[in-house]
Each structure stands twice: as C-alpha cells, then as structure tokens.
Amino acid sequence: MNVALPRTKAESAYLEAVSAGEAGPQWLKGLRRAGYESFAGAGLPHRRLEDWKWFDLRQIVDRAYPPALRGAAPAGEVDALIARSPFARLARARLVFVNGVFDAARSQLPASGDVEFVRLASDGVPQWLTQAVAADGSDPISALNAAFVSDGGALRIAAGATADAPIELLFVTTAAEPSTLTTRNVIVLEEGACATIIETHLGGAEAYVANSVTEAKLAKGSRLDRIKLEAEGEGGIHLANFHADVGEGATLRDFTLTIGGRAVRQQGFVTVTGEGADVGVSGAYLLNGRQHADTRLVVDHAVPQGTSRELFKCVMDGQARGVFQGKVIVRPGAQKSDGKQSSHALLLSERAEFDAKPELEIYADDVICGHGATSGELDETQLFYLNSRGIPEVEAKSLLIAAFVGEAIDTVDNEAIRDELTRMTGEWLSRRSRA
Amino acid sequence: MLEIKNLYVEVEEDGNRILNGIDLSVSAGEVHAIMGPNGSGKSTLANVLAGRDGYVITEGTVTYKGEDLLEMEPAERAAKGVFLAFQYPVEIPGVATMQFLRVALNSQRKFRGEPEISMPEFMKLVRDRAETLAISQEMLKRPVNVGFSGGEKKRAEILQMAVLEPALCVLDETDSGLDIDALRIVANGVNGLRSPERAMIVITHYQRLLDYIVPDHVHVLSEGRIVRSGDKTLAEQLEREGYAAYAA
Numbered sequence: 064m065n066v067a068l069p070r071t072k073a074e075s076a077y078l079e080a081v082s083a084g085e086a087g088p089q090w091l092k093g094l095r096r097a098g099y100e101s102f103a104g105a106g107l108p109h110r111r112l113e114d115w116k117w118f119d120l121r122q123i124v125d126r127a128y129p130p131a132l133r134g135a136a137p138a139g140e141v142d143a144l145i146a147r148s149p150f151a152r153l154a155r156a157r158l159v160f161v162n163g164v165f166d167a168a169r170s171q172l173p174a175s176g177d178v179e180f181v182r183l184a185s186d187g188v189p190q191w192l193t194q195a196v197a198a199d200g201s202d203p204i205s206a207l208n209a210a211f212v213s214d215g216g217a218l219r220i221a222a223g224a225t226a227d228a229p230i231e232l233l234f235v236t237t238a239a240e241p242s243t244l245t246t247r248n249v250i251v252l253e254e255g256a257c258a259t260i261i262e263t264h265l266g267g268a269e270a271y272v273a274n275s276v277t278e279a280k281l282a283k284g285s286r287l288d289r290i291k292l293e294a295e296g297e298g299g300i301h302l303a304n305f306h307a308d309v310g311e312g313a314t315l316r317d318f319t320l321t322i323g324g325r326a327v328r329q330q331g332f333v334t335v336t337g338e339g340a341d342v343g344v345s346g347a348y349l350l351n352g353r354q355h356a357d358t359r360l361v362v363d364h365a366v367p368q369g370t371s372r373e374l375f376k377c378v379m380d381g382q383a384r385g386v387f388q389g390k391v392i393v394r395p396g397a398q399k400s401d402g403k404q405s406s407h408a409l410l411l412s413e414r415a416e417f418d419a420k421p422e423l424e425i426y427a428d429d430v431i432c433g434h435g436a437t438s439g440e441l442d443e444t445q446l447f448y449l450n451s452r453g454i455p456e457v458e459a460k461s462l463l464i465a466a467f468v469g470e471a472i473d474t475v476d477n478e479a480i481r482d483e484l485t486r487m488t489g490e491w492l493s494r495r496s497r498a
Numbered sequence: 499m500l501e502i503k504n505l506y507v508e509v510e511e512d513g514n515r516i517l518n519g520i521d522l523s524v525s526a527g528e529v530h531a532i533m534g535p536n537g538s539g540k541s542t543l544a545n546v547l548a549g550r551d552g553y554v555i556t557e558g559t560v561t562y563k564g565e566d567l568l569e570m571e572p573a574e575r576a577a578k579g580v581f582l583a584f585q586y587p588v589e590i591p592g593v594a595t596m597q598f599l600r601v602a603l604n605s606q607r608k609f610r611g612e613p614e615i616s617m618p619e620f621m622k623l624v625r626d627r628a629e630t631l632a633i634s635q636e637m638l639k640r641p642v643n644v645g646f647s648g649g650e651k652k653r654a655e656i657l658q659m660a661v662l663e664p665a666l667c668v669l670d671e672t673d674s675g676l677d678i679d680a681l682r683i684v685a686n687g688v689n690g691l692r693s694p695e696r697a698m699i700v701i702t703h704y705q706r707l708l709d710y711i712v713p714d715h716v717h718v719l720s721e722g723r724i725v726r727s728g729d730k731t732l733a734e735q736l737e738r739e740g741y742a743a744y745a746a
Contacts, residue, residue: 448588453576453606466592
C-alpha cells in the first residue's frame with residue numbers, strides 16, 4: 064500500500080522551482096525534465112525505505128532549500144575557501160565552481176591537448192559528452208540532480224594518453240540563504256587512457272544543500288584514480304552520487320575522505336562491464352560533533368573475472384553517526400568474480416554511533432566474495448604500550464587513530480595526495496586534542 | 499633507585515589479591531632476578547611498576563629515585579627512566595617501528611625539557627643499536643611488532659630499551675618463546691646495557707636466562723610475597739629442586 068505523505072517544505076520548494084527546462088544548459092533539457100518528473104513522483108526518501116533507514120533525507124532536508132542558479136559570491140569568502148583545498152600545489156589543472164557555476168577566472172585549464180575540458184553549462188557540447196550523460200530516475204539524488212543541474216565539469220582523456228598530474232574539480236559553496244547547489248561531472252577515459260582526478264567540495268558555515276553527481280566511463284584498459292575530499296561547511300548537506308562504468312581490463316581506484324558537512328550521503332554505483340576489470344573503492348570518515356555520514360556502495364559484477372576491493376575506515380567522535388552500506392552483486396555468468404568488502408569503525412566517544420550493512424547478492428557459483436565489518440574503541444593494550452614508552456595519552460591516541468585511518472589512505476596511489484590526506488588527518492587530530 | 503615496601507595489590511575487576519606485601523630494594527648497577535611459579539604475581543609486579551590500569555594498590559609504597567612512582571602516569575614513569583619489556587609485545591598496525599621509536603624518544607625528551615633528537619642522530623642511534631641485536635633495516639620499516647616472530651618481538655623490545663636508555667629496566671619473561679640462539683642475542687643485548695647507573699629486574703620462570711644474564715640477587719616470589727632471597731646460586735638450586743618447596 065502506498066500512503067501519500069504530505070509534502071515537506073523542502074519538497075514544495077523543489078517542485079515550485081519548476082526550473083526544469085527553463086534555466087541551465089539547454090542541451091540538458093530532456094534530462095532535467097525527466098529528473099523533475101521522477102522527483103515529483105517519489106519525493107524525498109524517508110527512513111521506511113530500506114536504503115534510507117539510517118539517513119532519513121525527508122527529515123534531514125529540514126526546510127526549503129530552493130535550487131540556486133547563480134555563481135556570485137563574496138570574493139573574499141570564496142578565495143578563503145579555495146585556499147583550504149590541500150591540493151593547490153599538486154594539481155596541474157584546477158576547475159573551480161562557485162555556487163554551482165564555473166568560475167573561469169579562478170580556474171586553470173588543462174594545458175595538454177590530450178585532456179579536453181567542457182563545462183556543462185555550454186551550448187553545442189561535443190558528442191562524447193551528450194553520449195555519456197545518463198538519466199537515472201530510480202535514485203532520488205540523481206533525480207534531483209538531473210532536475211536542477213546548473214553546471215559541472217566534463218573531462219575527456221584521449222585514447223592512450225596519460226594525464227601526468229592530478230586534475231582538480233573544486234566546488235565551493237557560500238550560501239547567503241538556504242539553497243541547493245547542483246552540479247554534475249562527467250569523466251570519460253578513452254581506451255588505455257590514465258588520469259588522476261581530484262574532486263574537492265568545500266563550503267561556508269551556512270545552511271545549504273550541495274548535490275553532486277559524477278559519472279565516469281572507463282574504456283578498455285584505462286585507469287582512473289579518483290580522490291574525493293568532502294569538506295562541506297558545518298551547515299552543509301552533501302548529497303552525492305558516483306556512477307562508474309568500468310570496462311575490459313580497466314582499473315578504478317576511488318577514495319573519499321569524509322570530514323565536513325552536517326549530513327552527508329554519498330552513493331557509489333560501480334558496474335564492472337568489461338572482463339578483468341579491477342575496482343578499488345575506499346574511504347575514511349573523520350566525524351565529530353553531530354555530523355552524520357552515510358555511504359551506500361553498490362558494486363555490480365555484470366561480467367566475469369572482475370576484482371573489487373572495498374575498504375572503509377570510519378572514525379566517529381562526539382555524537383557523530385557513521386553509516387556504511389555496501390553491496391556486492393555478482394550477476395549470473397559473472398564467473399571468477401572476486402569481491403571483498405570491509406568496513407571498520409572506531410568510536411571515540413560513548414555517544415558516537417556506527418551502523419553497517421554489508422550485503423552480498425551472488426548469482427554465479429564460481430566466485431570469491433566476502434565481507435567484514437567491525438566496530439570498536441581504541442585498544443587499551445595498544446594505548447598502554449605506547450604510554451609505557453613515554454608517549455602521553457593524547458599523542459598515543461592520535462597515533463592510533465591516524466594509523467587506523469592510514470590503512471584506507473594507503474590505498475591512494477599518488478604519494479603527494481596521500482601526504483596531503485595524512486596531513487589533513489593530523490590537523491583533524493590536533494583540533495580534536497585541543498578541544 | 500627502587501624501593502618497594504609492603505606492597506599489596508588487587509585486581510580491580512574481581513578484587514582478587516595478587517601481591518601480598520612485597521618488599522624489594524634495588525640499587526643502581528644491580529641486576530635482580532625474580533623467579534617464581536606461574537600465578538605467583540611476577541607479571542602483576544611488572545605491570546604495577548609500569549603503571550598499567552586494572553590494579554588497585556591497597557597498601558604499601560613504591561619509591562623510585564626518591565619519588566612516589568605510583569602517583570605517576572605511565573608516560574611520566576617512562577620519561578623518568580622506567581622501562582618494561584613486555585612478556586607479550588603489542589602489535590600496532592599502521593605505526594612504523596622507526597616512527598614509533600622516534601615519537602617515544604622525543605616524547606621522553608620533551609618531558610625532560612630536552613630538545614628533540616635530530617633525524618641523522620636518531621638514524622645513527624637506531625642503526626647502531628639494531629646491529630647488536632641482529633635487527634634488519636627491513637624489520638625497522640615494518641609496523642610495530644606486526645608480522646614479527648616471537649624472537650623478533652623480544653629483540654625489538656630490547657632495541658626499544660637500548661634506544662630509550664632507561665635507568666630501571668623491568669624484563670617480564672623476556673626468555674619465553676625464545677630458542678637458544680635468540681636467547682643469546684637478547685641476553686647479549688641486555689648485558690650490553692648493564693652499567694653502574696642502570697638497574698635491572700629480570701622476571702623469569704626458568705633459570706636458563708640467568709646463565710646468560712647473571713644476576714646479583716635472586717628472589718623467589720610465591721603467593722604474591724618474596725619468600726626467599728639469595729645470590730645467583732639460588733637460581734641454580736631452584737632449577738634442580740623446582741618450586742615445590744615454596745608452594746603454599
């Protein structure tokens with residue numbers, strides 16, 4: 064039985080915006096309309112829906128956040144936020160989006176002809192881009208994103224090319240009043256192409272919703288290293304989807320550090336579409352206060368001989384709440400698939416919470432699949448060992464927490480990026496020990 | 499250096515009394531062996547000296563270099579020169595052995611108001627000490643005790659001791675799980691650290707270790723009390739006769 068719920072203020076604000084088809088990129092009109100229609104049908108998901116039981120979006124989006132389509136923002140605040148990205152020194156190209164709109168003046172375009180950048184809010188976009196953008200009405204984040212997308216970055220790495228230095232897509236939000244900023248990125252790696260792409264999300268302290276979708280297509284033998292830093296402001300709600308289509312013999316390495324935002328829902332939908340693909344998805348949470356972060360990951364082995372590894376290390380302090388829902392699907396005939404998933408939580412306070420739901424859905428018989436989830440406090444024996452060597456309590460704890468998170472950071476291949484993530488962890492720990 | 503007087507200790511969890519009035523006096527330059535059957539309280543004594551949680555001191559005092567040791571946090575005890583070589587060294591995944599040694603050494607120095615050790619100086623110190631203990635560079639790169647064999651763990655404990663240069667070394671069953679070659683290496687490492695300024699308490703079940711680390715005094719612990727003290731010949735006698743005579 065389908066009981067119609069009364070519309071929330073947030074839902075009404077979205078539905079009244081009716082910007083679908085009227086503003087934003089014209090070539091996305093169809094996508095926008097489809098997104099609007101499916102959102103109008105389903106509304107915001109609530110906790111009685113299984114996938115949303117630990118992240119009641121209907122409650123979390125607690126007021127009207129009308130979609131914003133403007134990029135203007137106080138220059139000083141924007142620059143201060145941009146300066147917070149730890150990746151400035153190591154990114155070769157930097158594509159900056161301020162309040163959902165591309166900011167050419169603050170960006171540095173890729174210099175190499177092998178890397179093509181197109182902003183979504185363009186007229187007459189190339190065919191590779193129109194082909195890559197897909198509407199997915201089944202998921203509320205995707206539907207909202209499609210309905211209200213204002214801009215975003217599309218990158219194409221040419222066949223056989225290696226983008227030798229990381230490219231950063233940087234999203235900055237400074238919302239003067241509650242609003243929703245919606246961006247979408249498209250990453251296309253042609254056959255044999257390689258790239259390291261960083262996605263950084265930063266925001267001011269105000270209340271806002273940042274909705275971000277990234278679609279990646281990995282052609283045969285290509286490799287994408289994607290590193291995402293979610294560091295929204297303290298009033299920010301971050302809703303993000305990552306869709307990846309991993310082709311034959313292609314490699315995906317995806318890492319997300321979740322450190323900011325009031326409520327964060329990040330979903331990954333990774334499909335192994337080519338034989339022998341190699342997928343690694345990992346992440347770390349550093350949460351405190353009343354932060355709430357939920358990761359839902361679906362790795363779908365549609366063809367044989369794919370490998371997938373998932374590792375999440377989640378640290379929760381204060382009254383923070385972490386959630387990890389990971390599902391591995393092995394389709395009929397996807398023999399010799401090898402999928403392993405693990406999530407580990409470290410609870411630093413009695414009021415912190417972690418919920419994990421690992422799921423395996425296997426329809427083939429010759430596969431290796433497994434999952435593991437643990438949750439616990441710092442190990443007293445390890446702490447005493449460090450103390451007994453002269454390392455005081457606070458430092459000993461920081462050392463153990465950094466080591467815990469470090470296991471996930473170590474999955475990042477690029478050493479300079481790893482160092483920055485480690486440094487950010489260290490800063491989080493020193494803020495914690497000063498508090 | 500260390501003065502233990504009438505020490506009574508209970509396990510916090512169940513109120514079980516383990517130490518029943520220990521008296522022990524250790525001076526700089528001395529090596530004391532504490533022997534006793536399983537369950538006699540040997541490891542409890544070691545843990546209480548290092549400041550491990552989970553014990554309640556119901557009576558008695560422990561004075562270290564004129565200060566009340568029991569009042570100090572474990573890290574403070576370490577910075578002031580107390581070192582416990584663990585019976586079961588703890589694995590710490592994700593923390594490299596070198597990093598651990600450097601953080602430990604610098605924490606102790608900071609506590610004592612000394613400057614941090616320079617990187618080249620530190621590297622040289624560790625390399626020199628590691629060599630005597632047959633510890634490879636590869637081992638130092640691994641996380642603390644992770645994937646170490648029993649012998650490697652015990653050698654790593656002595657390496658930490660050699661690098662941190664404590665004044666009072668407490669070795670808790672350092673010989674357990676060692677084959678004869680590893681025992682020799684560990685004993686050589688320990689003997690190399692014997693000095694007129696340093697005292698050692700060697701806790702062991704067997705006399706074997708004391709063939710290599712020759713003690714000045716031997717004490718027999720039984721039922722949480724020192725029931726007999728003597729020189730190194732006492733250890734040999736125990737080896738021949740066993741602990742039966744000291745059972746309750």
